[in-house]
Amino acid sequence: MWGASCARGATSSAGWPGMRAIATDVTHGPWNWLAGQRTTPLDALGNWANIEPRSGRVLASIPMSGPQEVDRAVTTAQAAFPAWSRLSGTERGRFLSAAALKMREHLEDIARLDVIDNGKPIWEARLDMETVIGSLEYYGALAASFNGQHVRMPDGSFALVTREPYGVVGGVGAWNYPLQTCTWKAAPALACGNTFVYKPSQFTPITAVILGEILKEVGVPDGVFNVIQGDGSTGALLTQHPGCSKLSFTGSVPTGIKIMQAGAVGVRNVTLELGGKSPLIVFDDANLKNAVKGALMANFLTQGEVCSNGTRVFVQKGIYGKFLHEFVNQAQKMKAGDPLAEDTTIGATINEEHAQKVLGFIERAKKEGVTVECGGERIQLESELANGYYLSPCIITNCTDTMEIAREEVFGSVACVFPFETEDEVIRRANDTPFGLAGGVFTNDLTRAHRVINALEAGTCWINTFNLAPSEVPFGGVKMSGIGRENGTVAMEFYSQMKTIYVEMNDVDCGLLYQD
Numbered sequence: 001m002w003g004a005s006c007a008r009g010a011t012s013s014a015g016w017p018g019m020r021a022i023a024t025d026v027t028h029g030p031w032n033w034l035a036g037q038r039t040t041p042l043d044a045l046g047n048w049a050n051i052e053p054r055s056g057r058v059l060a061s062i063p064m065s066g067p068q069e070v071d072r073a074v075t076t077a078q079a080a081f082p083a084w085s086r087l088s089g090t091e092r093g094r095f096l097s098a099a100a101l102k103m104r105e106h107l108e109d110i111a112r113l114d115v116i117d118n119g120k121p122i123w124e125a126r127l128d129m130e131t132v133i134g135s136l137e138y139y140g141a142l143a144a145s146f147n148g149q150h151v152r153m154p155d156g157s158f159a160l161v162t163r164e165p166y167g168v169v170g171g172v173g174a175w176n177y178p179l180q181t182c183t184w185k186a187a188p189a190l191a192c193g194n195t196f197v198y199k200p201s202q203f204t205p206i207t208a209v210i211l212g213e214i215l216k217e218v219g220v221p222d223g224v225f226n227v228i229q230g231d232g233s234t235g236a237l238l239t240q241h242p243g244c245s246k247l248s249f250t251g252s253v254p255t256g257i258k259i260m261q262a263g264a265v266g267v268r269n270v271t272l273e274l275g276g277k278s279p280l281i282v283f284d285d286a287n288l289k290n291a292v293k294g295a296l297m298a299n300f301l302t303q304g305e306v307c308s309n310g311t312r313v314f315v316q317k318g319i320y321g322k323f324l325h326e327f328v329n330q331a332q333k334m335k336a337g338d339p340l341a342e343d344t345t346i347g348a349t350i351n352e353e354h355a356q357k358v359l360g361f362i363e364r365a366k367k368e369g370v371t372v373e374c375g376g377e378r379i380q381l382e383s384e385l386a387n388g389y390y391l392s393p394c395i396i397t398n399c400t401d402t403m404e405i406a407r408e409e410v411f412g413s414v415a416c417v418f419p420f421e422t423e424d425e426v427i428r429r430a431n432d433t434p435f436g437l438a439g440g441v442f443t444n445d446l447t448r449a450h451r452v453i454n455a456l457e458a459g460t461c462w463i464n465t466f467n468l469a470p471s472e473v474p475f476g477g478v479k480m481s482g483i484g485r486e487n488g489t490v491a492m493e494f495y496s497q498m499k500t501i502y503v504e505m506n507d508v509d510c511g512l513l514y515q516d
């Protein structure tokens with residue numbers, strides 16, 4: 001997902017002039033970030049081999065934090081909470097704004113780290129960094145003006161409604177936008193006065209720690225932002241820890257349900273950013289070139305590993321043939337290569353298991369009788385990249401709405417294109433899914449665009465574009481795609497709770513209860 005300005009090897013600190021105290025070695029830890037420094041966990045549930053998707057090489061063996069370490073992280077964040085929450089919004093915002101500037105100074109280096117961790121093309125990683133910086137800038141600016149309410153009551157009495165931080169926010173993230181996911185949670189959480197413990201996906205552990213180093217560099221007090229590494233077991237320990245007063249999760253629906261169950265114990269507030277199977281609807285009158293660009297953005301960024309992807313592309317019959325021809329033509333022009341190379345448009349899938357999962361969906365779809373118009377195959381690159389996980393972008397037709405490929409989230413470069421005839425028909429088919437993350441429509445008829453978007457059961461919609469997610473506008477889903485929103489002013493509400501204070505300015509009137 002990108003900001004509005006455009007569509008969503010080891011480096012050493014020696015190569016980073018002017019950047020103090022920020023380690024960028026992707027092969028040596030420690031990998032946790034507690035109390036303002038890299039730390040080795042007190043206990044571990046085992047070690048995780050962190051693999052570089054572009055080459056398949058093992059970068060590092062990372063200890064997965066155990067119960068003692070998770071407890072230490074939450075306790076550290078609890079200890080930092082009183083002082084951090086007592087600062088004014090202006091003071092907290094100043095730190096976030098400074099972090100945004102620091103990030104921009106090192107945008108290129110940190111983008112490269114995201115590529116090494118995730119496998120996406122470098123030009124995309126740079127745009128992701130813009131959304132990271134945008135989030136820090138936006139919540140840095142917003143922190144000062146996030147105020148409560150004053151409500152007049154009779155005879156000069158009044159009520160105040162204040163917004164209070166929760167305390168420690170426990171965050172858990174997915175691997176497709178490693179630093180973006182972390183920052184989209186941390187920036188509003190910190191702006192509101194919470195402290196934060198984040199567990200990145202075990203597949204992308206590198207850059208969340210860099211955010212810790214950047215925040216320290218600009219003076220954020222130790223313990224305000226913390227990172228613990230590990231897989232789902234560490235995530236479960238964190239989200240079940242009673243010291244986390246608020247949970248924020250980005251990942252799949254099945255894990256989201258577990259996080260919500262963990263939150264239910266202790267009746268804790270949850271933000272859930274989950275999966276999707278979103279529709280992209282192209283009407284006959286759409287600008288063909290823009291619609292194809294939209295479909296490419298809706299399916300083939302970051303190897304198709306994008307939650308909001310419009311993987312069900314509904315195209316009206318009159319434009320279907322031309323659209324499909326150009327969509328396939330463009331997909332076939334995409335270039336697999338080193339994700340660190342400037343001209344690469346097909347990067348590496350996150351790991352072998354996920355590549356097999358994507359290919360498995362395609363194989364089963366073929367057995368159900370679909371037509372594969374292009375792609376869906378393993379791409380073998382050479383030398384250093386020979387063991388990376390590269391797949392060609394796949395476009396499928398002749399599939400029905402009920403087939404597995406049309407209903408399940410593949411989370412890979414696989415688009416299904418369906419013809420349709422009428423507006424009513426396409427709205428019914430678009431909404432026939434338990435997911436509700438996103439949706440889009442391409443048409444030059446303004447009233448139809450709004451009528452259709454109005455009818456879509458989706459939290460985030462686009463008209464004549466797709467997959468933009470600037471910091472200023474809320475992002476999130478309905479139905480099984482989530483609860484709550486990230487980005488926009490509304491995220492401040494999700495990272496704070498309301499306190500109502502009634503102030504009596506007169507003698508207490510308690511009716512007959514009190515007799516003089």
Ligand code: NAD
Nearest residue numbers: 173174175200201231232235236251252255273274275307
């Ligand atoms: P996942 O659910 O497998 O894992 C997400 C995170 O949860 C990881 O850090 C994992 O270690 C952790 N985890 C696993 N089990 C846990 C448990 N029991 N308790 C606590 N934490 C646990 O998802 P993934 O494969 O990492 O990411 C892909 C999914 O994320 C897709 O469904 C995608 O659509 C979704 N996603 C959604 C958004 C959004 O904003 N809506 C953004 C990115 C990704």
